[in-house]
Amino acid sequence: MNGASGDMGKSVSAIVVESGRVLLTWRDSDGERRLTLPGGPACPGESPEDTLARYVKAQTGLDVRAMTLAGFHFGLKSWNAAFNCQLLGGTLNADSQYMSVDEALRRKDLGELTRLMLAGHERALEKDEIFEMKNAGSLYL
Template identity: 30%
Template sequence: MHTRVTGILIEDGKLLLLNQGTDGPRSWSLPGGRVEDGESLEEALVREMREETGADVEIGRLLYLCDHVDAHVVHITFEARRTGGRIGDVTQGADTRPIRGVEFVALEDLPSRGFSDRFVQLCRDRFPGAGSYMGPKHTIGL
């Protein structure tokens, strides 16, 4: 299994998302990526958020830990708070899949971007049970 970190950055009721080709049915996803050798989880997420969105962030609470057994991936997701940077200032070539767009999407519009009602409710409720192992990724609606 490899480790992947993702960030939940919500401002004014909107979640920061990437429009990018994925292995699943959604083209919109949370920013993040693989933890590289020698990186801490925090270092990896700060780097990934900067490369993929242009945002400089501070890492907050651990929100959830999930696994995607078929893909041999452990997903670790943190709350993120923007400290600077410019949204959309993507580092070209840093990602294996081209990023087509970066935007803040209103929580109520997430289902039209392929996110489940369960995931929207978790965002609205600020992830009750934060810091827990949530089981397979689909249990949180992803």
């Protein structure tokens, strides 16, 4: 999706874990094919949950629901929120696959934001720091 139809500064990523393996999808970025978490930029007025469900379905063929906030990465003009997701159904397409977080982090073709989000997710799991998202909040800088 390009900037004309979505806001490239506000994006979401899905962390879908089944049997200890995380869902990744192949995406072309800067002329290179990279493994990334499924997700993408939001359309104006679209909720993060709706954006996430739309991208995961389009990129992987799977239906998911956002459950908890897993990570938040931000820069001066953009942010990405990663959500732990529950798998609801669907059929995995050929451009997507499950692999262990350790295996994914060892790959050279893993996207950088995906690397950051997975490393943070792994640390949180080790420390049991995943939390239920009961209320929304704001961060003001």
